[in-house]
Amino acid sequence: MTVASERATSAPAAQKVDVRLEDVTKQFDDVVAVDRLSVGVESGSFFALLGPSGCGKTTTLRMIGGFEQPTEGRIYLGDREVSRLPAYKRDVNTVFQSYALFPHLSVFENVAFGLRRRAVRGETLRGRVEEMLRIVGLGGMGKRKPRQLSGGQQQRVALARALVNKPQVLLLDEPLGALDLKLRKQMQLELKAIQHDVGITFIHVTHDQEEAMTMADQIAVMNQGRIEQLGTPTELYETPATAYVASFLGASNLIAGTVSGANTVRLHHGPEVKVRPAAIAGRTGEVAVGIRPEKIDLGGGQENTLEGTIFEQAYIGVATQYLVDTDCGRLTVYRQNASPGLNGAAPGQRLTLSWSPESTFVVDSMEGSE
Amino acid sequence: MSAVAATTQPRGEILSSILAFVRHHVLTLYSLLFFAYLLLPIAIVVAFSFNHPTGNFNYVWQGFTWDNWRYWDGVPGIRSAVFLSLEIALLASLVATALGTMIALALVRYGFRGRAATNIMIFLPLSTPEIVLGASLLTLFLNLNVVFGFWTILIAHIMFCISFAVVTVKARLVGFDRHLEEAAMDLGANEWVTFRKVTLPLIAPAILAALLLCFAISIDDFVVTYFNAGSETTFPLFVWGAARVGAPPQVNVIGTAIFVIAVSGMLVNVLIQMRRTRAATS
Numbered sequence: 001m002t003v004a005s006e007r008a009t010s011a012p013a014a015q016k017v018d019v020r021l022e023d024v025t026k027q028f029d030d031v032v033a034v035d036r037l038s039v040g041v042e043s044g045s046f047f048a049l050l051g052p053s054g055c056g057k058t059t060t061l062r063m064i065g066g067f068e069q070p071t072e073g074r075i076y077l078g079d080r081e082v083s084r085l086p087a088y089k090r091d092v093n094t095v096f097q098s099y100a101l102f103p104h105l106s107v108f109e110n111v112a113f114g115l116r117r118r119a120v121r122g123e124t125l126r127g128r129v130e131e132m133l134r135i136v137g138l139g140g141m142g143k144r145k146p147r148q149l150s151g152g153q154q155q156r157v158a159l160a161r162a163l164v165n166k167p168q169v170l171l172l173d174e175p176l177g178a179l180d181l182k183l184r185k186q187m188q189l190e191l192k193a194i195q196h197d198v199g200i201t202f203i204h205v206t207h208d209q210e211e212a213m214t215m216a217d218q219i220a221v222m223n224q225g226r227i228e229q230l231g232t233p234t235e236l237y238e239t240p241a242t243a244y245v246a247s248f249l250g251a252s253n254l255i256a257g258t259v260s261g262a263n264t265v266r267l268h269h270g271p272e273v274k275v276r277p278a279a280i281a282g283r284t285g286e287v288a289v290g291i292r293p294e295k296i297d298l299g300g301g302q303e304n305t306l307e308g309t310i311f312e313q314a315y316i317g318v319a320t321q322y323l324v325d326t327d328c329g330r331l332t333v334y335r336q337n338a339s340p341g342l343n344g345a346a347p348g349q350r351l352t353l354s355w356s357p358e359s360t361f362v363v364d365s366m367e368g369s370e
Numbered sequence: 371m372s373a374v375a376a377t378t379q380p381r382g383e384i385l386s387s388i389l390a391f392v393r394h395h396v397l398t399l400y401s402l403l404f405f406a407y408l409l410l411p412i413a414i415v416v417a418f419s420f421n422h423p424t425g426n427f428n429y430v431w432q433g434f435t436w437d438n439w440r441y442w443d444g445v446p447g448i449r450s451a452v453f454l455s456l457e458i459a460l461l462a463s464l465v466a467t468a469l470g471t472m473i474a475l476a477l478v479r480y481g482f483r484g485r486a487a488t489n490i491m492i493f494l495p496l497s498t499p500e501i502v503l504g505a506s507l508l509t510l511f512l513n514l515n516v517v518f519g520f521w522t523i524l525i526a527h528i529m530f531c532i533s534f535a536v537v538t539v540k541a542r543l544v545g546f547d548r549h550l551e552e553a554a555m556d557l558g559a560n561e562w563v564t565f566r567k568v569t570l571p572l573i574a575p576a577i578l579a580a581l582l583l584c585f586a587i588s589i590d591d592f593v594v595t596y597f598n599a600g601s602e603t604t605f606p607l608f609v610w611g612a613a614r615v616g617a618p619p620q621v622n623v624i625g626t627a628i629f630v631i632a633v634s635g636m637l638v639n640v641l642i643q644m645r646r647t648r649a650a651t652s
Contacts, residue, residue: 065552065556066555066556067552067555067556086560087552087556088556088560092556093556094553094556096549096552096553098547098549100547100549100550100552102550102553102554102568103550103572104571104572113554113567114558117557117559117563118558161553162557165557165558
């Protein structure tokens with residue numbers, strides 16, 4: 001936990017920061033939705049707020065957008081404090097989860113809404129709206145009404161309506177939640193490409209870890225109104241700081257143990273395993289070690305080993321999933337199907353599992369895992 | 371069906387086919403009777419607006435004439451009564467709808483002390499008998515020493531119209547997506563511009579409906595008006611007065627005109643709705 005909060009508060013010094021939250025708390029009656037949250041979002045980055053529903057991610061986004069005011073703390077856009085400013089005085093635009101397109105206005109007028117408020121008129125207005133509609137792939141659709149468009153097209157209008165204003169920061173509130181899986185995958189890549197092209201800072205709220213990892217440069221994993229860990233997708237996946245992060249981003253095996261040396265942990269019902277000294281990071285006493293399922297080998301050969309019996313196997317196409325019972329509990333192992341067919345190992349078979357110290361991470365406790 | 375077959379048909383089958391005929395058409399028959407019951411009085415009002423009565427009573431058909439329509443204000447007092455009713459209905463519906471819209475917005479949008487109580491009180495004028503409303507207003511105005519006339523009628527009408535306006539607009543606001551207003555503010559519109567450009571256009575159909583409803587219930591109100599009119603005469607009061615000595619056919623003319631205007635307004639509305647749904651689905 002200490003590691004997580006330190007990471008969260010220290011914004012990178014050299015980079016220009018577009019959005020900064022300082023000790024922001026939001027309380028609804030007696031429910032604390034966001035709890036003393038501090039974070040800095042680098043200019044031009046694609047930043048994801050990731051967490052389950054009710055973790056405070058949407059409330060955080062709404063406070064940046066100006067739809068909620070923080071109970072305590074400050075919010076900065078660039079160098080300007082905006083904590084108490086209404087939404088229309090902030091250089092921020094939002095893509096809403098429900099899209100919130102104006103049903104009585106045409107697609108063109110929807111996109112032109114923000115520009116008209118800033119007194120952009122005539123040919124300039126026309127040119128900018130039509131160019132933006134082309135960018136999102138809706139050229140020539142300006143005359144239609146929102147209800148005449150498909151969900152994916154409405155989503156693009158919502159994006160165009162926000163981006164045409166060239167805001168300092170674009171906020172996206174679960175923008176792909178209403179789309180079907182195939183369209184969602186396609187839009188994820190398109191959004192990433194558009195962000196790359198326009199160079200605007202994107203802050204993206206999602207509960208979908210895969211979506212966050214596909215698109216974001218930086219991910220803040222939120223839980224109960226706080227940031228559990230902030231980092232790149234690789235950092236979060238390879239070295240999760242808490243059991244919660246380890247289980248929220250992908251699957252992981254957590255085994256309880258006690259620190260027994262500078263680079264060793266003794267498992268409670270098993271052998272001593274080696275880890276990187278950096279992974280222990282000064283922890284002592286009770287901890288939990290974690291290994292991702294795809295980093296465990298069926299068979300010896302690596303430095304850390306554990307005996308077990310295959311309980312069940314499941315062929316899932318790209319890999320085969322094995323559930324292996326060991327003295328330290330049931331572990332999940334993925335083995336990539338590099339060659340056709342199953343790999344021979346069958347339920348009931350005894351074998352040795354092994355993994356390297358480099359792919360072992362350490363968290364404070366099992367608490368927070370699923 | 372040949373004649374031979376018909377004669378050889380047993381009695382029971384003939385009976386059952388008659389029963390089947392009745393079963394098939396009883397709903398049609400019932401509906402026709404129902405509509406006749408509903409529409410006959412209106413038809414008579416319309417028909418007798420073209421009657422050429424002899425004497426005071428317009429109850430017996432004497433002959434066709436356009437005169438009643440040509441000289442619709444040929445009866446002393448009818449012209450001022452109609453104009454007073456129109457004036458009251460117009461002002462009352464405008465004021466009541468404006469106030470009602472604001473009350474509806476407040477009730478749906480804001481949590482405030484006494485919101486639940488207001489919600490209930492709004493329904494009171496709808497459920498209270500008109501005679502009670504009229505009598506209690508009369509008492510109130512008497513106690514306050516108010517001079518009865520135009521203003522007391524107007525105040526009374528606005529009072530009972532507000533509830534209808536609130537209920538109508540509220541129904542539309544309950545299903546309103548708040549994100550639309552947030553989106554407008556997000557795009558740089560302040561509160562007033564958001565209301566003008568987004569909220570108002572979207573609740574406009576409900577506001578229009580409230581206006582028409584208020585107009586309709588104000589223009590034909592008798593009971594409350596009778597208590598609070600003083601020496602003023604609205605059209606319903608005029609009809610009541612005239613009926614005691616024999617209502618002139620001009621009353622039928624005005625009644626028919628109101629009916630025709632209301633029905634054509636409704637038809638236009640239906641046509642617009644149909645065109646909209648067609649545009650939406652095409």
